[in-house]
Amino acid sequence: MTLDRRNFIxxxxxxxxxxxxxxxxxxxxxxxxxxxxxxxPKGKQRRVVVIxxxxxGTIAAKYVRMLDSTIExxxxxxxxxxxxxxxxxxxxxxxxxxLSPLTISYDKLAKNHGIKMVYADVTAIDPAAKTVTMxxxxxxxxxxxxxxxxxxxxxxxxxxxxxQTSLLxxxxxxxxxxxxxxxxxxxxxxxxxxxxxxxxxxxxxxxPGPYERxxxxxxxxxxxxxxxxxxxxxxxxxxxxxxxxxxxxxxxYYKDNMVYIPGKKxxxxxxxxxxxxxxxxxxxxxxxxxFIPPQRAGRIAVAAGLVGPDKNWCPVDTxxxxxxxxxxxHVIGDSAAAGAMPKSGYSANTEAKVCATNLVALMNxxxxxxxxxxxxxxxxxxxxxxxxxxxxxxVIDGKIAAVPNSGGISPVDFSTTQHEHxxxxxxxxxxxxxxxx
Amino acid sequence: xxxWSKRILVSGVLAFSANAYAMPPTPExxxxxxxxxxxxxxxxxxxxxxxxxxxxxxxxDAMKKFKSGERPATVMGRVAKAYTDEEFALMGDxxxxxxxxxxxxxxxxxxxxxxxxLAKKNCSRCHMENGKEGKDEAPVMASQWLPxxxxxxxxxxxxxxxxxEKMADKVKKLSKEELDAILTFYANxx
Numbered sequence: 001m002t003l004d005r006r007n008f009i010x011x012x013x014x015x016x017x018x019x020x021x022x023x024x025x026x027x028x029x030x031x032x033x034x035x036x037x038x039x040x041p042k043g044k045q046r047r048v049v050v051i052x053x054x055x056x057g058t059i060a061a062k063y064v065r066m067l068d069s070t071i072e073x074x075x076x077x078x079x080x081x082x083x084x085x086x087x088x089x090x091x092x093x094x095x096x097x098x099l100s101p102l103t104i105s106y107d108k109l110a111k112n113h114g115i116k117m118v119y120a121d122v123t124a125i126d127p128a129a130k131t132v133t134m135x136x137x138x139x140x141x142x143x144x145x146x147x148x149x150x151x152x153x154x155x156x157x158x159x160x161x162x163x164q165t166s167l168l169x170x171x172x173x174x175x176x177x178x179x180x181x182x183x184x185x186x187x188x189x190x191x192x193x194x195x196x197x198x199x200x201x202x203x204x205x206x207x208p209g210p211y212e213r214x215x216x217x218x219x220x221x222x223x224x225x226x227x228x229x230x231x232x233x234x235x236x237x238x239x240x241x242x243x244x245x246x247x248x249x250x251x252x253y254y255k256d257n258m259v260y261i262p263g264k265k266x267x268x269x270x271x272x273x274x275x276x277x278x279x280x281x282x283x284x285x286x287x288x289x290x291f292i293p294p295q296r297a298g299r300i301a302v303a304a305g306l307v308g309p310d311k312n313w314c315p316v317d318t319x320x321x322x323x324x325x326x327x328x329x330h331v332i333g334d335s336a337a338a339g340a341m342p343k344s345g346y347s348a349n350t351e352a353k354v355c356a357t358n359l360v361a362l363m364n365x366x367x368x369x370x371x372x373x374x375x376x377x378x379x380x381x382x383x384x385x386x387x388x389x390x391x392x393x394x395v396i397d398g399k400i401a402a403v404p405n406s407g408g409i410s411p412v413d414f415s416t417t418q419h420e421h422x423x424x425x426x427x428x429x430x431x432x433x434x435x436x437x
Numbered sequence: 438x439x440x441w442s443k444r445i446l447v448s449g450v451l452a453f454s455a456n457a458y459a460m461p462p463t464p465e466x467x468x469x470x471x472x473x474x475x476x477x478x479x480x481x482x483x484x485x486x487x488x489x490x491x492x493x494x495x496x497x498d499a500m501k502k503f504k505s506g507e508r509p510a511t512v513m514g515r516v517a518k519a520y521t522d523e524e525f526a527l528m529g530d531x532x533x534x535x536x537x538x539x540x541x542x543x544x545x546x547x548x549x550x551x552x553x554x555l556a557k558k559n560c561s562r563c564h565m566e567n568g569k570e571g572k573d574e575a576p577v578m579a580s581q582w583l584p585x586x587x588x589x590x591x592x593x594x595x596x597x598x599x600x601x602e603k604m605a606d607k608v609k610k611l612s613k614e615e616l617d618a619i620l621t622f623y624a625n626x627x
Contacts, residue, residue: 063469346473353469372462374470376512390512392470392519406518410511419588420511426485426582431473433481 038131039138040116045072046363049132049142051122051300053077053106055084056148056333056348058435063356064146065113071363074116074140076132081105082435083175085206086345086377087428092172092183093216094224095383101428102175104436112437122149125304127326144359147306147314147323148333148348149298150174151205154312157294159268159277168271169289172213173205185288186220192227193287198266198276200294201235203313205334205343208241208389210234210292212379215246218254219382230258233276233284235265235294241342242379242387244412249381266291297335306331313337318395319368320358321351330355339400341393347375349431371395378424385417386424464527467520471528479538484584489538493529495576500525509597537569540580544621552622555615559607568623575601579626586620 048071050061061075083102090096110117121135125147131139153171155161172182186195195217199210214232221228239246239262250258264284268277275285296302296312306323308315314331315324321336323329332355333348341347350373358368373393378386391407393400410416471488474480479489488496502508503517510517520528556564564571568578578586592598593608594616600608608616 349473350470354466357466357469369463369466372466372470374473374516376474376516388512390515392516403519406515408515416511422484422584422588423511426480426483427474429481429483430476430485434473434477437477 037138038141040074040118040140042072042141042143045070046143047072047074047141048144048146048359048363049073049140050075050146050148051132052148052150052298052333053079053082054148054150054333054348055086055345055431055435056352057146058082058106058109059349059352060146060148060330060332060356061115062109062113062435063353064360065115067356067360068364069114071360072116073114074118074142075106075110076118076120076122076134076140077106078119078121080119083179084345084428084432085173085175085209086431088172088175088179089209089213089216090380091179092186092213093380094183094186094220095216095380099176099179102432104432106436108437109435122300123303125300125306125326125329127304127329130328143328144363145329146352146355146359147298147301147304147329147331147335148352149300149335151295151334151343152297152299152302153293154296155293158266159280160270161293162271165269165271165291169269169274169276169291171292172290173209173292173295182288182290186217189225189228189287191225193225194228195221195230195288195290196233196274196276196284196286197230197290197292198233198264199235199292201265202240203343204292204295206377207342207344208246208377208379211239211241211246212381213290214258214260215249215254215379215381218250218258221257222254226257228257231284231286232258232260233264233266233278234260234262237263242389242409245387245409245414246379246381248412248414249385249387253382295334297331301331301335304329306335308337318371318398318400319354320362321355322359322362330359339393340391340402341373341400342375342377344375344377345431346377347373349434350374371400373400376427378420378427380421380424381417384421385414386421387414387417388420388424462524462527464531467524468528468531476538478535479540480582482540482542482582484582484588486585487538487540487581488532489535491529491532491577492571492574493526493533494574495571496529496532497522497525498574499576500528507599509592538580539627540582540624542583542624544583544625548618548621549625551615552618552620555611556619556622559611560619563601563603564623567626569626578623581624583620583624586624587617590616590620 048064050057061073065073082104106117122132124133131141133139170178170182172178217230264278266276274289277283297314306314314335316331316336321330321332323331332351334343354371361368376390378388380386387410389409391402475488480487500517503510503513563575564578571577593600
């Protein structure tokens with residue numbers, strides 16, 4: 001190995017981490033002895049706590065255990081079951097009869113890899129004491145923490161948005177009850193009714209998601225409610241993902257049932273009258289309104305002060321996904337500002353593997369490895385055709401960037417869409433299997 | 438496919454170098470990214486091909502042809518362009534060392550029987566040991582997901598994917614039903 005500057009820093013980092021870890025375990029032992037509210041007091045074994053059991057958290061927990069089984073892993077997750085956001089548009093568009101293909105539980109994962117599950121809401125992180133606090137006030141201590149909480153909604157920026165809004169105007173941007181609610185509203189709508197989808201400015205979770213949703217709702221309307229239309233109000237100036245492919249699909253298949261209007265940033269909602277207002281002046285009223293609010297890092301990441309100057313996303317190191325704000329806390333998935341990587345399930349999956357690899361290296365005083373990640377994301381455009389985007393990422397000039405002269409979107413002649421639809425289904429099965437076994 | 442002794446030797450070298458003072462990227466770092474689609478220990482199906490226990494030569498050959506565009510692809514052509522030939526070799530090593538993955542598929546029994554005889558007669562010189570081994574770049578076929586094999590045969594038949602000459606000689610003499618039976622036989626090998 002040549003000892004260039006970067007490697008030298010890596011070695012230093014590794015060494016100082018070992019020293020710190022030693023100090024930390026003494027400190028948390030003291031906490032354990034003195035704190036009645038602590039659960040699962042930490043013994044001599046080093047511990048990684050993972051917050052969130054989604055696309056990022058499950059994989060991070062699993063890979064830490066796979067890479068070093070001497071490290072104890074505790075995963076804290078709110079729900080006993082997880083419903084995948086990727087492919088939930090299939091259900092909304094009537095291509096999936098229930099949510100079971102999207103749903104996983106954690107039993108097998110925990111058993112196969114010796115991950116300790118705690119089902120709780122995390123309300124606070126103390127980076128100095130190295131503890132997390134749960135909804136019931138109990139605390140759990142860690143040596144390193146992985147935060148993978150997905151996104152939260154910036155509803156305070158929307159005039160008229162309150163606790164009841166999402167029950168009348170579902171966002172369906174976190175899968176589960178919201179997904180079912182939107183589907184029910186579409187089914188109940190009379191032929192001739194109009195659907196409005198309002199989507200926020202980038203960055204938000206799943207860039208192609210709103211466009212796929214509009215396509216699959218249009219596909220549903222075309223066959224079942226031919227007099228109806230879906231109107232997609234995009235806050236962005238233009239289609240931000242897979243543009244030539246979505247545009248072609250809309251022009252070819254959905255001219256009669258879909259309208260795309262860019263540059264329409266909704267700033268006010270009135271759930272009672274199903275009305276959204278653009279920039280305070282222009283009203284749009286629908287029979288079904290799917291209002292997707294602007295987003296930021298998951299609530300716990302914001303509460304723990306892990307977000308950067310933009311107040312929305314968490315700046316992280318490009319090697320280990322360690323927070324640039326708090327030491328020994330790593331942030332992955334939608335909450336992380338990961339350079340050119342989109343906020344997608346596949347991004348979270350590969351970020352989790354890089355994070356686990358280098359977190360384990362750091363805990364063991366070993367050299368870290370340069371990042372290599374992927375995003376592979378399919379969107380259905382009808383009941384038998386899908387399109388995709390695929391990019392490989394590495395660190396270029398200190399930033400996570402797509403590898404030049406590679407990656408991209410499906411061919412615009414749609415020559416691969418039917419095969420991609422077949423493979424897309426398998427993507428879902430494989431990635432959920434990796435998360436749950 | 439390499440003989441066992443040689444494969445073990447290669448594995449040994451890699452296992453040593455992966456941890457201590459490896460030049461980035463390690464085979465693990467490169468390959469973990471593939472597993473979201475292709476499965477951590479083989480594909481859960483129903484169409485994404487299993488790469489666990491695939492031969493190194495077959496993987497390197499496939500990736501090179503995806504990269505050059507010689508082999509038609511959905512996403513793999515775009516993905517392969519991001520890696521070097523050396524990285525393909527590291528990926529091939531990783532997958533070839535994974536345990537053989539047995540799939541569970543609903544298959545036509547009559548096709549399995551018919552396919553066994555046809556495969557033995559036509560394919561076994563390159564797809565050896567009932568498809569558990571492959572000669573040179575010939576891939577391991579055993580227990581592969583049937584929809585994947587069918588898509589590949591469709592690409593061969595429509596001349597979008599180029600067959601090796603010896604394979605083309607055999608395939609042109611077989612009907613679509615016979616080819617389907619052969620693929621079903623291989624998919625069923627445990």
